[in-house]
Amino acid sequence: MHPTRRQLLATAGGALLAAPAAVRAQGEVPIRIGEINSYTAVPSFTLPYRNAMNLAVDDLNAAGGVLGRKLELITRDDGGRPQDAVRxxxxxxxxQKVDLLxxxxxxxxxxxxxxxxxxxRKxxxxxxxxxxxxxxxxxxRFTFRLRPSTYMQAAILAEEAAKVPAHRWALVAPNYEYGxxxxxxxxxFLQARRPEVEFVTEQWPALGRIDAGPTVQAIEAAKPDAIFNVLxxxxxxxxxxxxxxxxxxxxxMVVSMLTGEPEYLDPLGDEAPEGWIVTGYPGEQIDTAEHRRFAxxxxxxxxxxxxxxxMVGYxxxxxxxxxxxxxESADTEKLIAGFSGxxxxxxVAHASYRALDHQATLxxxxxxxxxxxxxxxxxxWRYVDGATLLPDDATVRTLRPAKD
Incomplete structure (x- = not known):
């Protein structure tokens, strides 16, 4: 006998009612995360970052995904070029119809x-x-940021630098937005704590193209007591x-941003400096249950x-x-509300995305x-809660666009 169309529809409907969870798990499209990074330009940081993102996605999917849907990570390499990142x-x-970037x-x-x-509007x-x-x-309103910013890292480094008996400071940083x-x-921050300090030289090498000999020579010629480095x-x-x-x-004394990260310390081997004040990541020394599980x-x-x-990728x-x-949705407007606060x-720690400016307190x-x-x-080393390093709401309102 050949079943009628009515019988086929009735059978299919019964199957759906009998196993709705299985049908949703198999038929629901994944939540797609479109991720863009400088994989070929900065592999020492971005390749471990991508590894950990994939690990986190796999961990979440093994536990059932998010909102009953699997996560799918789609990565692209911008080569360190803003125009390629936008493209x-x-x-x-x-x-690719990603749900978020x-x-x-x-x-x-x-x-x-x-x-x-x-x-x-993504x-x-x-x-x-x-x-x-x-x-x-x-x-x-569409942009959130996870890592502690230059403001936050400079704040804690200036606090430590203010304790150093140095009057004359040299500055060296890559000549782009971050530096x-x-x-x-x-x-x-340093002048607010120590008004008497002076900055006797500034060196601004192009990112990735430092001529280290002349840069070092120029700093030495200025005879500083201490150096602030952002390279x-x-x-x-x-x-x-x-x-x-x-x-x-x-x-x-050298005060140096990011230098305590193993991505930058490890290549130096036994040439790594001693006694610099740095921000970084002492990963192999962090002994909390959550970090041990991750590591x-x-x-x-x-x-x-x-x-x-x-750590950042995870x-x-x-x-x-x-x-x-x-x-409870991958809709952009609902995501903005979900991420705010x-x-x-x-x-490494509990954190939040501030509703006012979308900066995380990591x-x-x-x-x-x-x-x-x-x-x-x-x-x-010590861990400093990011919430204690951020400006108050009134200050943020003077910095962030009024339209927001």
């Missing part, structure tokens, strides 16, 4: 993605870009090696220690999952550099 964002939104490493790339998000969760403009001068922002805030990656490595060779750091899982999966980028996906759950867990590790087994590490 890739359009491809992810228009062709994430990522960014360089500050200028993050600003470009934030502008794209506002113009195209949520963007920035993981790494540190410029304050991303949530203040150029902030918008300019870091120097601006450090100068302002990172290969620029930092070249600067440290030239500085060691020429004795620049002898009897001089053990990461090592088991990738057979290597987690880097700072790993925390980014944790925050996105929490925002989706609170919003959102509280979430990370491998904190800062500050300490000193040291050598252990001929490798650079952070010592005498």
């Amino acid at each position: 890739l964002a359009a491809e992810l939104v228009e062709a 994430a990522g960014g490493y360089l500050s200028n790339v993050g600003l470009a993605l934030g502008e794209y998000a506002a113009n195209n 949520l963007y969760v920035a993981g790494e870009p540190l410029t304050d403009a991303l949530v203040w001068e150029h902030g918008n 300019q922002s870091a120097v601006k805030w450090f100068r302002q 990172f990656g290969p620029d930092l490595t070249a600067f440290v090696r030239q500085g060691n060779t020429r004795g620049l750091f002898d009897r001089r 053990e899982s990461y090592r088991a999966r990738f057979n290597e220690k987690p880097m700072c980028g790993s 925390a980014l996906i944790q925050s996105i999952a929490a925002g989706l759950s609170r919003a 959102l509280e979430f867990e990370t491998p 904190g800062v590790f500050v300490g000193r550099t040291a050598l252990k087994d001929d490798k650079g590490v952070m010592s005498d």
